[in-house]
Amino acid sequence: MIEIKNCPSSxxxxxxxxxxxxxxxxxxxxxxxxxxxxxxxxFRNVGEIIEAMHRISVSGVQEKFPAIIENxxxxxxxxxxxxxxxxxxxxxxxxxxxxxxxxxxEHLTMxxxxxxxxxxxxxxxxxxxxxxxxxxxxxxxxxxPDGNKAPMEDFASLVGKNEQVSGTQFKYNGSYEDxxxxxxxxxxxxxxxxxxxxxxxxxxxxxxxxDAHNKNFSLILDGQDYRLAPAYDLLNTxxxxxxxxxxxxxxxxxxxxxxxxxxxxxxxxxIDFERFAAKIGLVSKxxxxxxxxxxxxxxxxxxxxxxxxxxxxxxxxxLRIVNERISRFTRASE
Numbered sequence: 001m002i003e004i005k006n007c008p009s010s011x012x013x014x015x016x017x018x019x020x021x022x023x024x025x026x027x028x029x030x031x032x033x034x035x036x037x038x039x040x041x042x043f044r045n046v047g048e049i050i051e052a053m054h055r056i057s058v059s060g061v062q063e064k065f066p067a068i069i070e071n072x073x074x075x076x077x078x079x080x081x082x083x084x085x086x087x088x089x090x091x092x093x094x095x096x097x098x099x100x101x102x103x104x105x106e107h108l109t110m111x112x113x114x115x116x117x118x119x120x121x122x123x124x125x126x127x128x129x130x131x132x133x134x135x136x137x138x139x140x141x142x143x144x145p146d147g148n149k150a151p152m153e154d155f156a157s158l159v160g161k162n163e164q165v166s167g168t169q170f171k172y173n174g175s176y177e178d179x180x181x182x183x184x185x186x187x188x189x190x191x192x193x194x195x196x197x198x199x200x201x202x203x204x205x206x207x208x209x210x211d212a213h214n215k216n217f218s219l220i221l222d223g224q225d226y227r228l229a230p231a232y233d234l235l236n237t238x239x240x241x242x243x244x245x246x247x248x249x250x251x252x253x254x255x256x257x258x259x260x261x262x263x264x265x266x267x268x269x270x271i272d273f274e275r276f277a278a279k280i281g282l283v284s285k286x287x288x289x290x291x292x293x294x295x296x297x298x299x300x301x302x303x304x305x306x307x308x309x310x311x312x313x314x315x316x317x318x319l320r321i322v323n324e325r326i327s328r329f330t331r332a333s334e
Contacts, residue, residue, distance in 0.1 A: 002132035008034050009125030011111055011307040018125065025123045026139055027069055034127045036074060040065065040089050040135060064088050067137070074127055074137065084143050087127070088136040096240045103136035104309040106235040108318070109207055110138075111308075113234055116300040117203060117293065120196070120230045126309055134309055141230050142220060151221040152229060156214035158182040171213040175250030176201050179217055180280035186219055186226050191281070193228040198277055199290050200231055201252070205245060205268070206294050206325045208238040212247035238321045239314060252276040267328045270295075295330055297322060 007015040009022035017034055018026065026032075065076055066083030077083040090100040107126050113119040123139040142150045156171050159178045183197055184190045197217070204212040211233070218229040245267055246252070252268065256275040262268045270291055277287035301322070305315050 002128045002134075004034060004128075006307045006309075007125075008107075008127065008309070009111075009123075010115070011108075011304050013307060022125060026125050026137070030069055030072065032069060032072055032074060034125075036127055036129050036135065038075070040076075040087065040129060063092065082143065082147060082149070084140055086138050086140060088138075089129075090133065090135075098240060098311075098314060100133060101310055101314050102235065102240055103134040105239055105314070105318070106136050106233070107134075108304060108308040108310060109209070109234045109236055110231075112207065112301050112304050113200075113203055113231060115304065116298050117199065119200060119203060121234070122230050122232045138232065152218050154215045154218040155179045155182055158186065158219065159214060171215045172247065172249050174214060175248055175253050176246070176276070177253035177255070177279060178248075178250070179214065183219075183228065184281065187228065188225045189227070194280060194282060195286060195290065196228050198280065198282055198287065201276075202273055202291065202294055204234070204247065205273075206322060206329060207234070208236045208321050208325055209234055210237040210241070210245065210247055211235070214248070216247070236318055236321060239317055253279050255279065261331050265328070269331045270329055273329075294326070297326060 004016045006013050007017075007019040007022050009018050009026050012019050012022075018032065023031055065087040066081075067074055067085040067087045068077045068081060068083055069075075069085065074085065074087070076087070088103060088106070090102055096102070103126060107124060110121050110124045114121045122141050125137055126134045127137050128134055142152045144150055155178075159174055159182050180194060180197060183193055187193045200217075201212070203209075216233045219226040220229040252272060253276055256272070256279050259269055259271045262272050273291060274284075274287065277291075278284065297319075302319070305318055308315065308318075310318060
């Protein structure tokens with residue numbers, strides 16, 4: 001049995017279950033036990049073989065289970081039931097480093113994005129099996145209060161990437177400029193969402209999310225207009241796999257001049273993101289205000305890392321990786 005000392009959602013200290021605010025955000029004010037009363041391994045589709053490591057990725061091998069809340073408990077949704085939540089246990093693929101830490105990794109990264117940087121994210125937390133294994137849980141933001149599903153489309157579809165056209169690794173094809181162009185074409189208030197998108201791209205770089213591909217960005221219908229959907233599937237992939245700095249093969253943009261630092265080291269620095277911001281139509285002053293926030297590691301991020309459900313070793317590695325990314329980002333270009 002795991003010892004819960006911090007809220008398994010907000011990581012607020014002094015809670016042995018979800019905090020009142022977390023109950024409301026994650027479950028709609030219902031009091032839910034963070035301990036699952038079933039063995040999630042029973043639901044794994046062991047007969048389905050996934051070519052897990054053909055491409056360096058975490059999400060490609062991470063199983064997801066539809067869930068609903070009933071009588072104060074979390075349970076797997078049955079066929080025909082509309083799920084309100086998604087459960088993500090540790091991936092089955094044993095080639096992933098410290099795979100059982102992936103749910104805590106994703107939870108921490110999502111909380112840092114939301115609490116420290118004000119990035120709109122899917123409500124999320126952790127729940128635990130009876131033997132103490134962490135399982136990531138997220139509330140589906142595409143399910144409306146009346147139970148209907150809001151129209152939503154990911155950017156693989158919006159930029160015309162699919163397996164028939166681009167092959168099995170289609171979601172990694174293209175650049176972040178392609179997504180920016182699709183935002184401009186499909187979002188009426190595009191400038192507001194472009195800033196949100198830019199912030200998320202920088203965050204993914206600093207927090208080492210090498211799996212930020214086309215399917216991990218979406219538009220969702222909000223009233224009469226499409227808007228950039230809340231962020232989801234954020235995690236520090238460098239903790240578990242060796243991968244690239246950015247999740248798309250084409251990087252930020254194929255048409256901007258790389259800094260000498262980027263050319264020399266293979267890692268972009270701040271000026272590369274400044275040029276990307278200009279390329280996608282952001283006002284320089286506002287883009288720089290966003291970039292300034294990533295020049296150092298905020299105390300709030302340190303505190304969340306310390307309170308997280310990662311092991312002590314993984315907390316140190318997480319901190320080391322982020323500090324290394326900040327040092328790359330802040331290098332001066334000649």
